[in-house]
Amino acid sequence: MAALSTRRFALDLATPIVLASGPAGFGFELDGSLVAAVGALTTKTVTPEPRAGNPQPRLVDCPSGLLNSIGLENPGFAAFVEEYLPRVLDLPTRRIISLAADRPDEIGRMVGLLEEISEIDGVELNLSCPNVDAVIIGTNPALVGEFVRQSRALTTHPMFVKLPGDSTTMIPAAAAALNAGADGLTLINSVSGLRIDHRIGLPMLHRTTGGLCGPAILPIALARVYEARRAFPDALIIGTGGVTDVEGAIEMLAAGADAVGIGYGVMADPSLPARLTAELETWLTEHRYASPADIIGAAHRGGFDVP
Numbered sequence: 001m002a003a004l005s006t007r008r009f010a011l012d013l014a015t016p017i018v019l020a021s022g023p024a025g026f027g028f029e030l031d032g033s034l035v036a037a038v039g040a041l042t043t044k045t046v047t048p049e050p051r052a053g054n055p056q057p058r059l060v061d062c063p064s065g066l067l068n069s070i071g072l073e074n075p076g077f078a079a080f081v082e083e084y085l086p087r088v089l090d091l092p093t094r095r096i097i098s099l100a101a102d103r104p105d106e107i108g109r110m111v112g113l114l115e116e117i118s119e120i121d122g123v124e125l126n127l128s129c130p131n132v133d134a135v136i137i138g139t140n141p142a143l144v145g146e147f148v149r150q151s152r153a154l155t156t157h158p159m160f161v162k163l164p165g166d167s168t169t170m171i172p173a174a175a176a177a178l179n180a181g182a183d184g185l186t187l188i189n190s191v192s193g194l195r196i197d198h199r200i201g202l203p204m205l206h207r208t209t210g211g212l213c214g215p216a217i218l219p220i221a222l223a224r225v226y227e228a229r230r231a232f233p234d235a236l237i238i239g240t241g242g243v244t245d246v247e248g249a250i251e252m253l254a255a256g257a258d259a260v261g262i263g264y265g266v267m268a269d270p271s272l273p274a275r276l277t278a279e280l281e282t283w284l285t286e287h288r289y290a291s292p293a294d295i296i297g298a299a300h301r302g303g304f305d306v307p
């Protein structure tokens with residue numbers, strides 16, 4: 001059988017299939033065997049203060065996906081550390097803690113406080129939440145650099161930066177993140193979208209727009225991952241966006257992702273990531289690849305060896 005571990009990955013994951021921030025909550029809400037089958041869990045994003053999130057409705061169906069407007073609901077950093085983190089650290093997988101804040105010193109403070117906890121495998125700075133009033137930091141390279149610099153100074157944990165899939169700003173923002181010391185990029189967050197209730201002619205979500213996720217955004221995520229891999233050959237990349245089957249996971253790896261984040265797919269079917277792990281291993285074995293590393297970035301170097 002092919003070995004699924006991704007050796008070039010800073011986190012040394014057992015499999016490149018990981019749980020993206022959001023739908024998997026803090027991990028312990030899912031069946032333990034499903035968590036054990038993935039390479040890592042990324043927690044729901046945590047902010048300095050608790051947030052109640054946005055009013056209902058928070059999810060609206062779309063062709064090939066859904067719009068979400070959760071609004072960063074989370075218990076706040078102090079309660080997270082006290083009540084949730086011990087259970088996160090007990091999970092049978094690697095754990096990446098997702099964090100967001102309005103100011104670089106606020107996110108730096110949280111990152112610094114997590115530094116003492118050696119069982120954490122990484123932090124992800126979510127600079128791309130689409131569903132709150134604050135500006136989307138991830139579209140502004142200077143701000144991205146400042147957020148990463150202040151956090152980098154306070155931690156040795158592997159640090160990922162989650163950016164929006166904006167085609168004009170993503171590469172400069174990613175360059176700023178990597179130059180400021182980030183180890184990797186998580187690409188992409190959900191994509192701003194709108195649905196209008198055709199019976200009354202008004203937006204279905206209170207904040208008008210929400211974050212589109214699901215298969216509808218797979219081609220967008222693939223394009224951004226491909227561009228990032230071409231621009232930054234050595235950066236770690238977690239490709240996230242619309243993967244719901246093993247073919248999508250293979251595409252994401254071929255585009256240049258070191259790992260594949262599953263978000264929407266978990267909402268649709270919590271057992272999906274475990275199934276993808278097994279199906280990827282079977283696919284690699286059938287195609288005589290020893291590990292996922294053999295296909296990462298294949299689209300940049302002539303594709304697969306097809307007989």
Ligand code: RRO
Binds near residue numbers: 070126128
């Ligand atoms: O909570 C949300 O509404 C949310 C977040 Br923080 C995010 O990063 N991406 C998203 O689609 N929703």
